Amino acid sequence: MSTGTHGTLRHVSTGALRHRLSRLRWFVRELTGEATYDRYVAHARSHDPDAPVMSRRAFERSRTDAREGDPREGFRCC
Numbered sequence: 001m002s003t004g005t006h007g008t009l010r011h012v013s014t015g016a017l018r019h020r021l022s023r024l025r026w027f028v029r030e031l032t033g034e035a036t037y038d039r040y041v042a043h044a045r046s047h048d049p050d051a052p053v054m055s056r057r058a059f060e061r062s063r064t065d066a067r068e069g070d071p072r073e074g075f076r077c078c
């Protein structure tokens with residue numbers, strides 16, 4: 001909600017608020033990398049629906065190992 005010129009609250013429709021919140025949720029998930037696992041699962045299932053899919057923990061461990069093992073990344077402590 002925003003304020004008008006007289007300091008009163010201007011009405012924001014429920015649909016507009018939901019849209020803004022969904023965009024904010026999308027942005028935070030992309031920023032934190034949370035959506036990466038969801039994309040991995042969707043990709044794995046679309047290519048072979050019967051193949052086992054890594055757990056989120058195993059997926060994150062694999063990503064971390066790949067980043068730390070890449071000489072272009074250099075040493076990262078955190």
